Amino acid sequence: MLPVDEQIQIIAKGAAEIIDPEELKKKLLVSKDKGKPLIVKLGLDPTAPDLHLGHAVVLRKIRQIQELGHRAVIILGDFTAMIGDPSGRSKTRKPLTHGETLENAATYKDQLFRILMPERTEIRFNSQWLSKMDLASLLELAGKTTVARILERDDFKSRLDSNLTIGLHELFYPLMQAYDSVAIRADIEIGGTDQRFNILMGRDIQKHYGLESQVALFMPILEGTDGVEKMSKSLGNSIGIDEEPNTMFEKVMTIPDNLIIRYFQLCTDLHPDEVDQYRERLDRGENPRDIKACLAHEIVRLYHGGDAADSAMDHFNTVFRDRQYPRDMMSLDTAPFTDDQGNTDLVRVLVQAGFTSSSSEARRLILQDGVRLNSERVDRFRIPVRDGDVIQAGKKHFVRLNKA
RNA sequence: GGGAGGAUUCCCGAGUGGCUAAAGGGGGCAGACUGUAAAUCUGUUGUCGGACGACUACGGUGGUUCGAAUCCACCUCCUCCCA
Numbered sequence: 133m134l135p136v137d138e139q140i141q142i143i144a145k146g147a148a149e150i151i152d153p154e155e156l157k158k159k160l161l162v163s164k165d166k167g168k169p170l171i172v173k174l175g176l177d178p179t180a181p182d183l184h185l186g187h188a189v190v191l192r193k194i195r196q197i198q199e200l201g202h203r204a205v206i207i208l209g210d211f212t213a214m215i216g217d218p219s220g221r222s223k224t225r226k227p228l229t230h231g232e233t234l235e236n237a238a239t240y241k242d243q244l245f246r247i248l249m250p251e252r253t254e255i256r257f258n259s260q261w262l263s264k265m266d267l268a269s270l271l272e273l274a275g276k277t278t279v280a281r282i283l284e285r286d287d288f289k290s291r292l293d294s295n296l297t298i299g300l301h302e303l304f305y306p307l308m309q310a311y312d313s314v315a316i317r318a319d320i321e322i323g324g325t326d327q328r329f330n331i332l333m334g335r336d337i338q339k340h341y342g343l344e345s346q347v348a349l350f351m352p353i354l355e356g357t358d359g360v361e362k363m364s365k366s367l368g369n370s371i372g373i374d375e376e377p378n379t380m381f382e383k384v385m386t387i388p389d390n391l392i393i394r395y396f397q398l399c400t401d402l403h404p405d406e407v408d409q410y411r412e413r414l415d416r417g418e419n420p421r422d423i424k425a426c427l428a429h430e431i432v433r434l435y436h437g438g439d440a441a442d443s444a445m446d447h448f449n450t451v452f453r454d455r456q457y458p459r460d461m462m463s464l465d466t467a468p469f470t471d472d473q474g475n476t477d478l479v480r481v482l483v484q485a486g487f488t489s490s491s492s493e494a495r496r497l498i499l500q501d502g503v504r505l506n507s508e509r510v511d512r513f514r515i516p517v518r519d520g521d522v523i524q525a526g527k528k529h530f531v532r533l534n535k536a
Numbered sequence: 537g538g539g540a541g542g543a544u545u546c547c548c549g550a551g552u553g554g555c556u557a558a559a560g561g562g563g564g565c566a567g568a569c570u571g572u573a574a575a576u577c578u579g580u581u582g583u584c585g586g587a588c589g590a591c592u593a594c595g596g597u598g599g600u601u602c603g604a605a606u607c608c609a610c611c612u613c614c615u616c617c618c619a
Binding site for chain 1: 563564565566567571572573574575579580581582583584585586
């Protein structure tokens with residue numbers, strides 16, 4: 133195991149807040165002393181089976197901690213999912229059925245191990261202990277906090293103030309999540325800053341059960357590719373960890389420059405010192421594009437491996453930086469779209485190639501100077517073409533035509 | 537239990553009998569600019585057709601009317617107020 137101070141440096145990289153750093157240090161010292169790994173808890177709500185880089189922020193952090201020799205316990209909140217975490221939501225969420233929950237959980241697991249080390253990860257369902265809790269134990273648990281305390285939570289508070297519905301059962305959510313920490317004897321609970329209330333509740337409740345309190349490790353909420361909103365699939369600004377290498381690379385390249393370092397910190401496993409080197413290069417006035425390319429390469433490498441990262445970078449440089457044709461592009465037989473006079477219907481070609489979803493859109497694209505034939509703007513819908521000609525739609529779609 | 541209001545195109549939201557494929561904003565796409573990107577500016581944003589045009593569309597079903605997103609009836613869902 134690395135020296136404690138160094139471990140702390142790695143754990144703290146990119147973290148929004150650690151409560152309490154001294155306690156963390158103490159736990160690490162004991163752990164190193166006794167050779168006993170710490171247990172890092174992450175609670176996941178099994179509703180979102182497509183992980184993106186935003187979710188990956190906490191997962192990567194866990195991975196880094198695993199590399200230090202510690203263990204992770206992932207709690208799939210199959211039981212709590214019946215309530216639906218009210219965090220950050222302004223509405224009561226529809227409860228999931230048990231079947232849906234299990235189905236989601238299976239998908240989730242596959243994706244988790246793209247990031248975590250399986251041999252140092254344990255996945256547990258909180259129904260294991262929560263479903264067995266009898267009324268007496270529930271009352272005991274509930275007695276360890278107060279209504280006022282629960283209602284302090286921002287989202288409950290604002291919902292209450294604006295007369296929105298709050299189900300009584302929802303008030304139990306933080307308690308149940310806290311109880312998970314008791315059940316698994318968590319040393320550290322990690323989560324986004326939006327989990328602040330729930331995780332701190334865990335510290336409290338553990339103490340009431342006579343356990344040492346967990347350390348709360350909060351990670352920032354990652355901004356999406358638009359640089360403003362938090363990353364989320366429904367906002368369309370997310371980068372999924374399953375995305376194709378080229379797409380992933382391109383998407384990383386579209387983040388605003390001022391987010392480069394933040395992404396290095398939150399989306400890669402680079403050592404803090406390496407991140408600092410990139411920061412210095414930026415400060416020295418090096419072209420942010422090139423630093424961003426390093427970032428994109430690193431991120432693609434994490435999810436697809438070095439070779440894929442190299443070729444994604446190569447593709448990006450060719451197409452976007454050098455404005456040349458990509459090395460490999462799809463090809464399309466023009467015969468079905470060519471009339472007797474030898475004119476090819478580009479509208480249909482664009483639709484067929486999947487570049488536009490309707491022919492109206494294809495016409496629009498042509499009329500707006502968005503289509504090129506061998507680098508020349510096209511201003512007609514029907515045009516003669518030769519074997520091997522290249523049609524380009526917008527900046528990134530290419531197809532080579534062949535006349536079979 | 538009683539009362540009031542709402543459901544519009546990808547999203548928010550205007551429209552209250554023909555001039556409405558439907559204002560405005562967001563988002564998307566394209567073009568210009570640029571050291572990638574962001575920002576900015578311009579255009580565009582239902583489908584089919586190279587234009588004129590046709591078709592489909594304003595929660596659901598039926599109706600009134602020459603004509604309905606707009607009026608009426610019933611239904612579904614949502615919200616608010618009083619108790």
